[in-house]
Amino acid sequence: MSIERADVIVTSPGRNFVTLKITTSDGVVGWGDATLNGRELAVASYLGDHVASMLIGRDEDRIEDTWQYLYRGPYWRRGPVTMAAIAAVDMALWDIKAKKAGVPLYQLLGGASRSGIRAYAHASGTDYQALANAITGYQELGFTAVRVQTGVPGLGQVYGVSAAGPGVRYDYEPAKRAADGSAATAPTEESWDTAGYLAHMPGVFERIRADFGTGLRILHDGHHRMSPIEAARFAKDIEPYKLFWLEDCTPGEDQTALRLVRQHSTTPLAIGEVFNSVYDYQTLITERLIDYVRSAVTHTGGITAMKKLLDFAAIYGIRSGIHGPTDISPIGMAAALHLDLAIHNFGIQEYMPHNEQTLEVFQTSFTFDDGFLHPGEQPGLGVELDEDAAAAFEYTKAYLPVNRLTDGTVHDW
Numbered sequence: 052m053s054i055e056r057a058d059v060i061v062t063s064p065g066r067n068f069v070t071l072k073i074t075t076s077d078g079v080v081g082w083g084d085a086t087l088n089g090r091e092l093a094v095a096s097y098l099g100d101h102v103a104s105m106l107i108g109r110d111e112d113r114i115e116d117t118w119q120y121l122y123r124g125p126y127w128r129r130g131p132v133t134m135a136a137i138a139a140v141d142m143a144l145w146d147i148k149a150k151k152a153g154v155p156l157y158q159l160l161g162g163a164s165r166s167g168i169r170a171y172a173h174a175s176g177t178d179y180q181a182l183a184n185a186i187t188g189y190q191e192l193g194f195t196a197v198r199v200q201t202g203v204p205g206l207g208q209v210y211g212v213s214a215a216g217p218g219v220r221y222d223y224e225p226a227k228r229a230a231d232g233s234a235a236t237a238p239t240e241e242s243w244d245t246a247g248y249l250a251h252m253p254g255v256f257e258r259i260r261a262d263f264g265t266g267l268r269i270l271h272d273g274h275h276r277m278s279p280i281e282a283a284r285f286a287k288d289i290e291p292y293k294l295f296w297l298e299d300c301t302p303g304e305d306q307t308a309l310r311l312v313r314q315h316s317t318t319p320l321a322i323g324e325v326f327n328s329v330y331d332y333q334t335l336i337t338e339r340l341i342d343y344v345r346s347a348v349t350h351t352g353g354i355t356a357m358k359k360l361l362d363f364a365a366i367y368g369i370r371s372g373i374h375g376p377t378d379i380s381p382i383g384m385a386a387a388l389h390l391d392l393a394i395h396n397f398g399i400q401e402y403m404p405h406n407e408q409t410l411e412v413f414q415t416s417f418t419f420d421d422g423f424l425h426p427g428e429q430p431g432l433g434v435e436l437d438e439d440a441a442a443a444f445e446y447t448k449a450y451l452p453v454n455r456l457t458d459g460t461v462h463d464w
């Protein structure tokens with residue numbers, strides 16, 4: 052048997068997704084997620100124009116060999132576009148292998164190491180009361196861990212904070228279409244003030260601890276906005292509130308920045324959602340500069356590469372915190388859940404439920420119950436894409452916003 056077809060499907064059920072469908076000569080179908088938020092068509096072209104023809108006739112069982120062929124073969128290695136494309140091929144081949152074996156994928160990764168996958172939700176609000184209401188709402192759903200993001204006095208819309216108002220569940224969709232829902236032509240711009248943020252946030256964590264007690268796992272995302280010394284001071288300032296993690300405190304591309312933060316604080320650190328290779332972590336892991344690996348399976352070369360990355364992290368006592376916002380499709384999410392269940396050094400899983408339109412296109416078998424996710428027992432990844440439903444949602448260009456400091460300088464997210 053061999054790979055007979057490789058088709059790229061782009062759909063936009065409220066947001067854009069790129070999916071690879073691999074079909075074998077005996078009709079087994081495997082699915083892979085290749086969604087790269089705001090740059091979707093670059094990956095669709097990489098797959099459709101350059102990779103698809105290389106797959107035809109290959110043995111679908113040779114997953115490691117295909118991974119190395121796609122990674123080393125083209126001369127140009129790494130990068131988010133390449134690694135998202137390789138990830139999609141890899142996921143689809145694992146999906147096929149597990150379907151052929153008649154087992155859920157986690158069984159091929161070593162079997163279950165736990166009964167459920169602790170998930171964290173995104174709680175946010177423009178002011179403290181709205182944030183507290185959101186936390187309460189997620190606790191009522193069973194979550195024991197929440198990421199908290201809130202507005203900063205003096206600033207307008209802040210990245211990662213819902214403007215929807217108290218009590219409304221936040222669908223995390225920072226990539227914006229035009230105001231009327233049509234294709235965007237350029238990113239929106241938001242303003243940012245690091246000093247105001249640094250002055251405001253410790254008081255927010257203090258109130259959360261006072262109101263919600265010590266049992267709640269509190270996570271926070273710095274979205275790469277601090278300089279190394281700002282991040283070091285912030286991580287130290289918030290130590291009394293014992294966060295589960297502080298994510299992306301400094302821009303991800305500078306691994307040595309984390310040395311400075313680490314020297315000054317015991318606040319646990321998480322980073323990696325914009326990484327695409329184990330080499331992005333080499334210094335961070337071997338020098339124990341982080342506590343959680345935040346890569347997405349979709350952006351890091353798939354299940355084959357993530358398993359190796361997480362095994363490497365395990366040697367240094369570093370745990371997983373796999374990226375799981377809504378720009379990871381249900382296929383990418385399922386891949387994360389199978390890994391989460393199987394690996395020993397699982398930490399926590401991000402969970403942003405997809406909207407109803409997305410779940411019409413992607414039929415999932417994973418479950419959420421009382422704070423814990425499970426990938427389900429369906430053979431393969433456990434997600435099938437409905438091509439008729441997908442065809443009803445035309446690609447609509449959307450961009451992540453650009454941040455500017457109050458003097459107009461372009462800043463990180």
Ligand code: KDG
Pocket residue numbers: 088225272324374375376378401451
């Ligand atoms: O595409 C960008 C989003 O995935 C990102 O902003 C989400 O920071 C994020 C998170 O931690 O989920």
Ligand code: MG
Pocket residue numbers: 272274298299324
């Ligand atoms: Mg993040």
